[in-house]
Amino acid sequence: MKVFSLNHSDYQGGAAKAAHRIMEATRGRGVDNYLYVNRSKLDDQSVHGPGSIIQKAYATMASKVGALISKGVGQATGRDRYLSGAVMPSFWPKFLNQSGCDLVHLHWVNGEMLSISDIANFKKPLVWTLHVMWAFSGAEHYPEDEGWKSGYFSRDEKFNFDAWIWKRKLKHWRKPIQLVSPSNWLKNCIQSSRLMGDWNVEVIGNPIDTGTWYPEGMNQAREALGISLEDDVILFGAVNGGRDLRKGFDLLIQGIQYLKSSNRWSNIRLIIFGENKPEIEINYGFPTHYFGHITNEGMLRTLYSASDLFIAPSRQEVFGQTATEAHACGCPVLAFDGTGLSDIIEHLKTGYLAQPFLVSSLVEGIEWIFSEKKRSNLVSQRLAAKERVIKNFSYEVIGEKYKRLYEHTIRPSEGK
Numbered sequence: 001m002k003v004f005s006l007n008h009s010d011y012q013g014g015a016a017k018a019a020h021r022i023m024e025a026t027r028g029r030g031v032d033n034y035l036y037v038n039r040s041k042l043d044d045q046s047v048h049g050p051g052s053i054i055q056k057a058y059a060t061m062a063s064k065v066g067a068l069i070s071k072g073v074g075q076a077t078g079r080d081r082y083l084s085g086a087v088m089p090s091f092w093p094k095f096l097n098q099s100g101c102d103l104v105h106l107h108w109v110n111g112e113m114l115s116i117s118d119i120a121n122f123k124k125p126l127v128w129t130l131h132v133m134w135a136f137s138g139a140e141h142y143p144e145d146e147g148w149k150s151g152y153f154s155r156d157e158k159f160n161f162d163a164w165i166w167k168r169k170l171k172h173w174r175k176p177i178q179l180v181s182p183s184n185w186l187k188n189c190i191q192s193s194r195l196m197g198d199w200n201v202e203v204i205g206n207p208i209d210t211g212t213w214y215p216e217g218m219n220q221a222r223e224a225l226g227i228s229l230e231d232d233v234i235l236f237g238a239v240n241g242g243r244d245l246r247k248g249f250d251l252l253i254q255g256i257q258y259l260k261s262s263n264r265w266s267n268i269r270l271i272i273f274g275e276n277k278p279e280i281e282i283n284y285g286f287p288t289h290y291f292g293h294i295t296n297e298g299m300l301r302t303l304y305s306a307s308d309l310f311i312a313p314s315r316q317e318v319f320g321q322t323a324t325e326a327h328a329c330g331c332p333v334l335a336f337d338g339t340g341l342s343d344i345i346e347h348l349k350t351g352y353l354a355q356p357f358l359v360s361s362l363v364e365g366i367e368w369i370f371s372e373k374k375r376s377n378l379v380s381q382r383l384a385a386k387e388r389v390i391k392n393f394s395y396e397v398i399g400e401k402y403k404r405l406y407e408h409t410i411r412p413s414e415g416k
Contacts (some may be wrong), residue, residue, distance in 0.1 A: 002032045003406060004096055006114070007107035008063075009039040010047045013239075014321055015108030015131035018182070018206040020047070022105075022129070025207040025399035031406060033105075036092070038063065038113050055091050059113070062088040066112035073139070073161045083139040084110040085165060086118075093121045102410050103127060106177075110134060110141070116165070120172040125409045129180040129204075131318055135169075136193035138162025142246055142316050148193055169195055178409050180402075182206050182319035183340030202405055205343060207398035208324045210390055212297055213304075215330035215382065221306035230267055232370050235307035235331070237273040237300075237322050238314075239293065248313030248336070248357070253284060255313075255362045260285030265370060271303060304329035308378065309369045315357055317341050327351075328389045330382035334365040344393075350385040 003026065007019035016037075023033045023046060033046070038059040040049040050056040070083040092114060096104050106119070106128040132141040137148040139162050147154065151170075152163035176199040181187040187201050222229055234256075238247045259265050268286040277290035294300050304310060310326035310333050317339040324344055326333050333351040335341040345351040352365035372378045391397070 001030060001103070001403075001406060001410070002101045003034070003103050003105055004099060004101040005033060005035045005105040005107060006092060006096070006109055007035060007037055008109060008111040008113045009041075010035060010037045010044070011041040012039065013108065014319075017321060018129070018131060018319075019107040020044075021207050021209065021395075022107075022398070022402060024209065025395040026402050026406075029399050029403050031399075031403055036096075038111065050091075051095070058091070062090070062112035066110075070139075076159070077161070079144070081144070082141055083161065084112075084134055084141065085139055085161075086110065086112065086114065086116045088112040088115055090114050090118050093118050097121075097123045103406055105129065105406075107131060116168045117172050119177075120174070126177045127180060127405060127409055128177045129182070130186060130190070131182070133186070133189060133316075133318070135179075136190055136196040137166070139165040148195070151194055166195065176200065178202070178405070180204050180405070183343045185338065185340045185342060186318050202401075203343075204398060204401045204405070205393050206319050206321055206324065207395050208321070208328055208389060208393050210328055210394050213301060213325050213328035213389075215386060216302055216305040218306060221302045224302055225306050227269060227306060228267075231269045232265060232267050232373070233269050233271060233307045233309075234366070235271045235273075235303055235310045235326070236312075237303075237310070238312075239274045246314060246316045248315050251313045251315075251357060251359055251362060252311055254359045255366060256284050256286065258359065258363050259366065264367070271307065273300070273303060300325065301329055304331045307331050308373055309334050309351070309366070311335070311362075311366070312341055313357075313362060314339055314341065320344055324389055324393050327385040330386045332369055332378065332381045332385055334362070334369065336362070344388075346384070346388060350381060350388050 005019055005023055007016055009016045010020055023035045026033045035047045037049055040047055050059050069085045073083055074080055103125045104122055108131045134141045137143050138152055151166050152160055179199055179201045181201050181203050182205055184203055187203050190196050190201050270286050270288045273291040273294050276292045304326045310331050312320055312323050312335040320341040323333045323341055333345050335345055336356040337353040338356040345353055347353045352368055354361035354365045
């Protein structure tokens with residue numbers, strides 16, 4: 001079985017990481033899977049970019065046009081957010097339709113990689129893994145309201161760009177596509193949408209290579225970082241997470257400041273990755289270390305292994321690959337219930353699910369984990385976190401789920 005997967009990039013963003021991992025998880029299980037991208041940096045023979053200089057130049061130009069459209073609409077509406085119009089036609093449907101693949105697997109095809117009409121023009125069987133909410137929304141990737149449930153008809157704007165994009169999807173996407181949701185939270189959103197509410201949706205979490213992500217041992221990891229074993233280490237990580245309201249860093253800081261004022265925890269140390277140290281450093285009340293954007297998986301593994309907990313305080317999260325990375329390295333995770341992270345964390349077993357989106361509940365979670373550490377119970381949580389990832393999100397488990405879905409999509413009469 002030959003599968004050609006499609007994602008805008010092989011290196012930029014969580015969707016790129018997920019698409020590449022899904023490709024790796026399925027290869028060697030009777031699936032010959034290749035990843036096709038507009039932008040490539042990885043030295044991987046299974047990843048292919050545009051086939052000619054002209055196609056590469058066109059892909060670059062289309063992406064820039066998309067960015068200009070997003071910026072222009074944002075300025076016109078006074079709403080600073082990333083938008084995808086998906087209006088530029090692409091060479092990918094013709095190439096893939098004429099290829100020898102048995103199935104096309106779509107991932108994050110925004111950045112003007114595919115237009116809305118392009119997605120309707122594939123002749124091959126399709127699977128589409130949604131990494132954001134764009135597919136069933138308008139132009140927005142993470143909606144600010146629930147306009148996507150009805151078609152954005154209630155917005156009072158001179159030009160409702162989201163409604164226009166939503167109507168174009170409704171017009172072109174007559175034939176339902178087999179969807180994959182990485183989480184039950186996103187599946188519920190899809191089924192609540194007018195656009196895709198009656199489409200088939202399979203929940204398959206994003207895979208992680210447990211041969212790469214594993215606990216290094218806290219003593220070893222902290223020695224490498226120069227951190228004392230007596231410290232209570234909180235880890236937070238997200239690309240530009242401090243500036244993205246969706247990632248909830250503001251809620252974490254409120255919680256940290258409360259812990260400082262309570263005087264119950266004096267040894268807290270905050271580690272932040274994905275964000276550079278600000279020119280004017282902010283005093284959070286505890287020693288803070290910035291590691292910037294990290295591409296080295298070994299360095300990330302050390303950070304997870306050295307931390308007492310990883311906090312992912314997102315208001316919206318389709319899945320949360322940093323959470324599975326943390327768990328794979330034996331690090332408990334604290335997050336708000338009611339997002340895709342709820343599928344990863346087993347409450348009071350591998351971490352803590354706080355009430356959405358209460359800072360007081362987030363603080364309770366932090367204090368509970370630190371109290372478990374004092375009682376020497378955190379070791380069992382670290383073991384449980386690792387085992388949960390192996391059981392639910394390893395390459396073996398997720399690779400087999402995708403293989404069965406591919407087979408069913410290609411030959412639906414045979415059943416799942």
